[in-house]
Amino acid sequence: MGTLAFTAKNWPEAEAGLRKSIDALPQQPDPIAVFRLSVALDMQGKYPEALKYANQAVDLTKDRPDSGAVKAARDEKDRLTKLNMGK
Secondary structure, X not given: OHHHHHHOXXXXXXXXXXXXXXXXXXXXXXXXXXXXXXXXXXXXXXXXXXXXHHHHHHHHHOOOOOOHHHHHHHHHHHHHHXXXXXX
């Protein structure tokens, strides 16, 4: 459900659905769901929390250097870090 809402750019619904997905397996979260949650929070202006999940997404993808998710997670983390510095 979170992915469908994410694709539709329904950020609040995406946030809720992705949190449920991550909370279902907290010991083994899906890196893509964590990344998408970061973006959904970012799109709502929740930058500090979005940065927290971007950092987690980077950590979860660090063992997959060939994954496109690694670059996307790092780019999101870098962007959010710059935004948070301005506050």
